[in-house]
Amino acid sequence: MGEALRGRDFLAVSDLSREELLDLLEIASQLKGGLDPGTPLARNSVAMIFLRPSNRTRVSFEAAVHRLGGHPIALFDREIDMGRRESVADVGRILDRFVVGLVARVPSDRDLRGLAQAMQGPVINAMTDRGHPCQILADCLTVQEQLGHLEGARITFVGDGNNVCNSWMEAAEVVGLDLRVVTPPGYSPPFPTSELDSALADTEIIYTDVWTSMGQEEQHEDRRQDFGPYQVNQSLLAKAPQSAKVMHCLPAHRGEEITDEVLDGPQSVVFAQAENRFWVQLALLLGIFAPAAAAP
Ligand code: CP
Numbered sequence: 001m002g003e004a005l006r007g008r009d010f011l012a013v014s015d016l017s018r019e020e021l022l023d024l025l026e027i028a029s030q031l032k033g034g035l036d037p038g039t040p041l042a043r044n045s046v047a048m049i050f051l052r053p054s055n056r057t058r059v060s061f062e063a064a065v066h067r068l069g070g071h072p073i074a075l076f077d078r079e080i081d082m083g084r085r086e087s088v089a090d091v092g093r094i095l096d097r098f099v100v101g102l103v104a105r106v107p108s109d110r111d112l113r114g115l116a117q118a119m120q121g122p123v124i125n126a127m128t129d130r131g132h133p134c135q136i137l138a139d140c141l142t143v144q145e146q147l148g149h150l151e152g153a154r155i156t157f158v159g160d161g162n163n164v165c166n167s168w169m170e171a172a173e174v175v176g177l178d179l180r181v182v183t184p185p186g187y188s189p190p191f192p193t194s195e196l197d198s199a200l201a202d203t204e205i206i207y208t209d210v211w212t213s214m215g216q217e218e219q220h221e222d223r224r225q226d227f228g229p230y231q232v233n234q235s236l237l238a239k240a241p242q243s244a245k246v247m248h249c250l251p252a253h254r255g256e257e258i259t260d261e262v263l264d265g266p267q268s269v270v271f272a273q274a275e276n277r278f279w280v281q282l283a284l285l286l287g288i289f290a291p292a293a294a295a296p
């Protein structure tokens, strides 16, 4: 990975070149295989703002910061009250005085970029309503592990054309994936969508996400109606090759976008996928906070 990521923000998958993304996955694999990352964050703190709930993202980042010798400081909506108690820019300027970088889960991409502008230290996107780039980096590692290849992988995303889907589309551009997106009418991203049966016929990965994302709770009933035919269940799986793997970013709303039978079934790799959040973020933090090489 060399010097490529040092000090940089990571706000979107498209912030990375193809080589940088593949290098990051390679480092993540090596870390998973036992490579010692050292303690580049020793005696440093990293702030983490979570304006939306989280299990995987928060815990995997906290554990990864700690693994690198650093001290993670998590701040939640009720205490930071960003944009009301204090402006977005002031939150960033203040944090910059105390910590070496920020991991931020904020609904608005604009606020995320506002924080990045206000801070000299790097900012990492831990999910906005527009994208979830750390999730997709980890998912790329999972696809590579499961299929033995990433470039050209045939991935069928079935569900809501939302943040996770958007970041998949960016990854498809950066890496070169055969991504098929299948959504109900009215929920498609600005991207040509595919027809379900033909997308599934030779797919290697079936990927889904919740029908009702965080912040959309009042649309829940409408969405349950609109997404019904897109549930990843046994009959949908039967349209794909038996070797196809099932992935989900989690949390799952079991019985909505995916059935228990599929989520807990032999084709599901969702828990291995979740574990990869840690390894990829460890690699990302290592790249961003790598110590500068000693002057010759
Ligand atoms: N997949 C994911 O980002 O999970 P959390 O919302 O629990 O962090």
Ligand code: NVA
Pocket: 132, 162, 163, 164, 209, 210, 212, 213, 214, 249, 250, 251
């Ligand atoms: N689309 C989901 C992803 C959760 C990781 C959400 O935004 O709630």
